[in-house]
Amino acid sequence: MSRFSFAEFGNELYSGKRSYPFVGKRKLWFIIAGAAVLISLLIPVIKGGFNLGIDFRGGSEFTVSNVQDTNVAAGEEAVTGVVPEAIPRVTNIAPETMRIQTERLSDDQTLEVRDALIGAYGVTGEDVTSNFVGPTWGEDVSRQAIIGLIVFVVLAAALMAIYFRTWKMSVAAMAALFVVMVTSAGIYALSDFEVTPSAIIGFLTILSYSLYDTVVVFDKIRENTADQDVSVKRTFGEQVNLAVNQTLVRSINTSVVAVLPVAAILFIGAMLLGAGTLRDLSLALFVGIIIGTLTTVFVAAPMYAMLRMNEPEIRKQEKKVLHRRSLEAKGEESAVPA
Amino acid sequence: MAPSGPGSAAKRTLVWLGVVFALLALLLGGGSLWSNASWTPKLALDLEGGTQMILAPQVQGGSEEITPEQLDQAVEIIRQRVDGSGVAEAEISTQSGQNVIVALPGIPDPETRELIQASAQMEFRPVLFGGAGQAPAAETPTPEDQLPTPSAEPTGASDPNWITPELMQEFESTDCTSPEALEPAVEPAPADQPMVACEPNTMGKYILGPVEVKGTDIESADFGIATGQGGQSLNQWVVNIDFNDEGTEKFRAVTERLFAIGQGDPRNQFAIVLDGVIVSAPTTNAVIPDGRPQISGSFTEESAAALAEQLKYGALPISFEIQSEQQISATLGADQLRLGMIAGIIGLVLVAVYSLFQYRMLGLVTIASLVVAGGLTYLAICILGWTENYRLSLAGVAGLIVAIGQTADSFIVYFERIRDELRDGRGLVSAVENGWRRAKRTVLASKAMNLLAAVVLYFVAVGNVRGFAFTLGLTAIADLIVVFLFTHPMMRLLAMTRFFGEGHRWSGLDPSRLGVLPLYRGAGRVRHKPVEKPAVELRGRNKAAAGEAERRTTIAERRLAEQQKAAGRDKDAQQPETTNDHEAVAARGRGSQEGDNR
Numbered sequence: 046m047s048r049f050s051f052a053e054f055g056n057e058l059y060s061g062k063r064s065y066p067f068v069g070k071r072k073l074w075f076i077i078a079g080a081a082v083l084i085s086l087l088i089p090v091i092k093g094g095f096n097l098g099i100d101f102r103g104g105s106e107f108t109v110s111n112v113q114d115t116n117v118a119a120g121e122e123a124v125t126g127v128v129p130e131a132i133p134r135v136t137n138i139a140p141e142t143m144r145i146q147t148e149r150l151s152d153d154q155t156l157e158v159r160d161a162l163i164g165a166y167g168v169t170g171e172d173v174t175s176n177f178v179g180p181t182w183g184e185d186v187s188r189q190a191i192i193g194l195i196v197f198v199v200l201a202a203a204l205m206a207i208y209f210r211t212w213k214m215s216v217a218a219m220a221a222l223f224v225v226m227v228t229s230a231g232i233y234a235l236s237d238f239e240v241t242p243s244a245i246i247g248f249l250t251i252l253s254y255s256l257y258d259t260v261v262v263f264d265k266i267r268e269n270t271a272d273q274d275v276s277v278k279r280t281f282g283e284q285v286n287l288a289v290n291q292t293l294v295r296s297i298n299t300s301v302v303a304v305l306p307v308a309a310i311l312f313i314g315a316m317l318l319g320a321g322t323l324r325d326l327s328l329a330l331f332v333g334i335i336i337g338t339l340t341t342v343f344v345a346a347p348m349y350a351m352l353r354m355n356e357p358e359i360r361k362q363e364k365k366v367l368h369r370r371s372l373e374a375k376g377e378e379s380a381v382p383a
Numbered sequence: 384m385a386p387s388g389p390g391s392a393a394k395r396t397l398v399w400l401g402v403v404f405a406l407l408a409l410l411l412g413g414g415s416l417w418s419n420a421s422w423t424p425k426l427a428l429d430l431e432g433g434t435q436m437i438l439a440p441q442v443q444g445g446s447e448e449i450t451p452e453q454l455d456q457a458v459e460i461i462r463q464r465v466d467g468s469g470v471a472e473a474e475i476s477t478q479s480g481q482n483v484i485v486a487l488p489g490i491p492d493p494e495t496r497e498l499i500q501a502s503a504q505m506e507f508r509p510v511l512f513g514g515a516g517q518a519p520a521a522e523t524p525t526p527e528d529q530l531p532t533p534s535a536e537p538t539g540a541s542d543p544n545w546i547t548p549e550l551m552q553e554f555e556s557t558d559c560t561s562p563e564a565l566e567p568a569v570e571p572a573p574a575d576q577p578m579v580a581c582e583p584n585t586m587g588k589y590i591l592g593p594v595e596v597k598g599t600d601i602e603s604a605d606f607g608i609a610t611g612q613g614g615q616s617l618n619q620w621v622v623n624i625d626f627n628d629e630g631t632e633k634f635r636a637v638t639e640r641l642f643a644i645g646q647g648d649p650r651n652q653f654a655i656v657l658d659g660v661i662v663s664a665p666t667t668n669a670v671i672p673d674g675r676p677q678i679s680g681s682f683t684e685e686s687a688a689a690l691a692e693q694l695k696y697g698a699l700p701i702s703f704e705i706q707s708e709q710q711i712s713a714t715l716g717a718d719q720l721r722l723g724m725i726a727g728i729i730g731l732v733l734v735a736v737y738s739l740f741q742y743r744m745l746g747l748v749t750i751a752s753l754v755v756a757g758g759l760t761y762l763a764i765c766i767l768g769w770t771e772n773y774r775l776s777l778a779g780v781a782g783l784i785v786a787i788g789q790t791a792d793s794f795i796v797y798f799e800r801i802r803d804e805l806r807d808g809r810g811l812v813s814a815v816e817n818g819w820r821r822a823k824r825t826v827l828a829s830k831a832m833n834l835l836a837a838v839v840l841y842f843v844a845v846g847n848v849r850g851f852a853f854t855l856g857l858t859a860i861a862d863l864i865v866v867f868l869f870t871h872p873m874m875r876l877l878a879m880t881r882f883f884g885e886g887h888r889w890s891g892l893d894p895s896r897l898g899v900l901p902l903y904r905g906a907g908r909v910r911h912k913p914v915e916k917p918a919v920e921l922r923g924r925n926k927a928a929a930g931e932a933e934r935r936t937t938i939a940e941r942r943l944a945e946q947q948k949a950a951g952r953d954k955d956a957q958q959p960e961t962t963n964d965h966e967a968v969a970a971r972g973r974g975s976q977e978g979d980n981r
Contacts, residue, residue: 051741052802055799055802056806059803059806060806100707108715110715110718152493152496153493170712171712171713171714171715172712172714172715173712174709174710174711174712174715175708175709175710176707176708176709176710177705177707177708177709178706178707178708179439179704179705179706179707181439181704181706182437182706182707185439185481185482185706189843189844190843192843193839193840193842193843193844196839196843197835197836197839197840200835200839201832201835201836204831204832204835208828208831243778246778246840246844246851246852249836249839249840250785250836250840250851250855252836253832253833253835253836253837253840253855254789256832256836257789257792257829257830257832257833258829260825260828260829260832261796261825261829264824264825264828264829265825268821291803292799294799295795295796295799298737298741298795298799299788299791299792299795299796301737302734302737302738302788302791302792302795303785303788303789303791303792304788305730305733305734305737305788306726306727306729306730306731306733306734306784306785306787306788307730307784307785307788308730308733309726309727309729309730309733309784310723310726310730310781310784310785312726312729313722313723313725313726313729314722314726317722321719321777322429322776322777322778322781323719323722323723323726323777323781326778326781326785326851327781327785330785
């Protein structure tokens with residue numbers, strides 16, 4: 046066919062004509078995933094941690110919008126003019142937008158710096174936004190995020206185990222989730238994206254997306270392997286692999302559809318608004334959705350197949366399948382005309 | 384179109400959706416007519432402009448954790464202070480059981496800021512001068528030479544020598560009928576100095592001596608109906624205070640002295656002062672040696688309860704530390720909202736285009752479903768804004784945009800299932816039904832994950848990202864409603880149309896594109912009589928796969944073969960084909976006509 050057709054692609058995957066060895070080459074995928082996890086764990090160590098936002102450091106922050114002249118020195122002078130000992134960090138975060146971060150200022154100083162910035166950048170009071178974060182705020186955010194993470198993982202694992210009636214699916218899903226979390230964090234550390242409370246919420250949302258994706262694929266796996274004990278057509282691993290292939294078009298479509306709006310926010314947020322809730326949230330989601338889809342097919346499903354392959358029933362069935370195949374291979378030589 | 388089972392059921396379901404919509408719209412319409420509901424969502428401060436502070440309450444002089452009850456009291460204290468300071472439309476709420484969020488329009492002045500942070504100071508002071516029902520303000524101030532001058536250093540808390548000419552002038556110029564006089568004090572009066580204070584209920588005006596008992600000495604406070612000597616009900620509401628050991632001792636000394644002064648003298652009274660305002664100024668009827676005084680008077684149940692609550696605050700001097708403060712100008716907020724909406728529209732258009740590309744006309748079903756889901760969510764947000772004072776924040780808008788993709792996910796799961804069923808050789812009507820039966824389970828299970836995450840996020844989220852979790856959860860519910868009450872019935876109805884039923888090449892359900900040529904084509908019409916043909920020929924029509932057609936088969940064929948094998952009569956000569964994964968996929972020449980009859 047001259048033109049690539051998704052429907053055709055789907056047909057071939059569905060029938061098994063076209064098949065990708067998600068389960069067969071699982072060792073390779075696991076090695077890649079393991080390496081990615083390892084690197085992701087090492088990056089923050091080597092780089093000396095994450096680029097923590099002001100919420101974790103504490104301090105005062107001003108955002109000046111509608112700036113004509115993005116001169117960094119003007120912002121620095123505005124701050125040091127009021128608080129001589131301050132060491133302001135002035136960044137041009139988006140077109141026409143400056144961000145000025147300093148250590149904690151008192152209320153009076155905040156108002157004075159505000160006025161100084163209005164003068165320095167020739168804007169009106171409407172264009173200056175200030176933000177103050179206490180030193181313990183970041184701890185609060187982190188603690189809540191960790192509580193949320195634990196509660197969610199425990200509940201989700203229980204829910205999956207009950208729904209699928211096997212803890213092995215939960216374990217496989219959680220393994221994939223772990224890879225998603227660590228590698229997303231690794232990408233954050235590597236790229237020096239700022240870690241803010243919004244980014245953390247984005248991370249937690251990724252977990253939900255990753256599990257959502259895994260549940261859809263696992264549901265198909267369960268369906269395909271429901272009569273595994275009586276079927277002699279495919280081994281368990283092959284059956285799982287077929288299920289993943291059969292849902293591949295769906296996986297691609299859902300992740301594209303999920304990523305498109307996130308990309309829209311990311312584009313608008315990063316290009317036009319600069320740092321803020323929208324950008325931080327969408328950046329984490331953008332990275333996480335892609336990794337989440339990949340881990341479902343390359344980690345979760347093969348992991349589940351591997352966990353069950355050594356069950357006596359599954360092995361017995363596998364022997365039967367292989368035996369039948371060898372019989373057919375022999376029969377074919379004589380029965381099938383060239 | 385002849386009325387059929389699934390068709391009329393589908394119409395009934397759509398009617399239910401209409402009912403849900405109508406009810407929500409009526410609720411909101413009624414709310415906007417007879418209450419203060421609005422057809423537009425309420426906006427949070429980051430979109431509307433204003434200041435948001437996140438405060439962590441701290442119990443003074445103790446490191447113990449703050450209970451939810453105490454947190455509620457803290458909110459109440461701040462609410463009274465902010466309302467008292469005349470800031471309109473302030474939003475005060477608790478979050479995560481540990482923080483207080485104060486959202487104010489505009490930028491608060493330093494006084495308001497300090498007021499919000501200050502701890503509630505409750506203290507018991509003896510009355511030196513004044514009483515209930517004082518004239519609002521002295522028309523003519525007492526001439527300077529007639530002002531009382533202290534004759535000596537004051538010796539006790541009740542000593543009139545505390546009253547200096549300056550204090551008397553302050554007393555005379557204070558107008559207890561003006562709202563300003565009843566504002567909570569920003570700077571608490573020094574504990575060892577006298578002060579002028581008002582009592583809002585009676586407009587009473589007093590000069591008070593130094594602090595004698597602190598609010599922290601209160602163990603607890605409650606209210607009830609007074610009982611007489613014989614235990615009979617006196618039909619009178621009273622407030623009971625319970626002091627701790629130190630408070631008991633101090634209060635005994637105070638009541639001993641005040642009681643000795645005698646009834647009728649203002650100095651027989653003591654005042655309970657909270658944030659510089661008198662909450663009660665009872666007279667002393669007896670010496671209270673056991674630390675369990677009872678305040679009686681013309682209490683109603685409400686006023687007794689209110690006083691008991693206030694006394695409890697006294698036991699808990701909470702101050703607040705600003706954890707995070709954000710000031711957003713109104714123009715920036717409007718900018719953010721505008722850009723957020725642009726991002727949403729771009730996201731929606733991208734998803735729509737992709738759906739149309741992937742699913743042809745079925746993409747229209749996705750778009751229609753998204754519109755319905757959007758409508759439901761919009762109504763829900765407006766109604767929640769009205770009833771729960773829910774405000775849409777920028778993070779909430781982000782949640783809505785992210786939800787576009789997550790909502791479209793469930794349609795994709797459904798459509799792919801329908802396609803799978805078509806690939807199995809089913810007709811569209813039964814493919815829609817069977818696909819739904821399977822997709823339903825998957826959608827429910829996977830949406831449960833989304834909902835679980837939204838709920839967990841909502842309860843642990845700090846700051847305004849909570850809005851994100853909220854909209855995420857809200858849209859997950861809307862999505863479920865739409866899939867069940869709109870998308871599925873729409874598919875049932877569409878399956879009966881010629882366009883979809885016959886698998887038009889733009890329908891997205893074109894069987895030949897899906898690798899099958901169904902024998903039975905929906906709506907009770909059999910387009911082609913089932914013809915006994917080898918599968919090879921059927922496959923042969925599929926040009927794209929022509930080369931491999933011989934070796935191809937459908938799932939239906941394999942299933943049939945499996946069933947036969949399981950039944951022990953698998954006689955067909957299988958021809959295994961090895962793929963990358965050693966999968967045997969081939970079956971030959973059988974089962975070409977099972978479509979809907981399986």
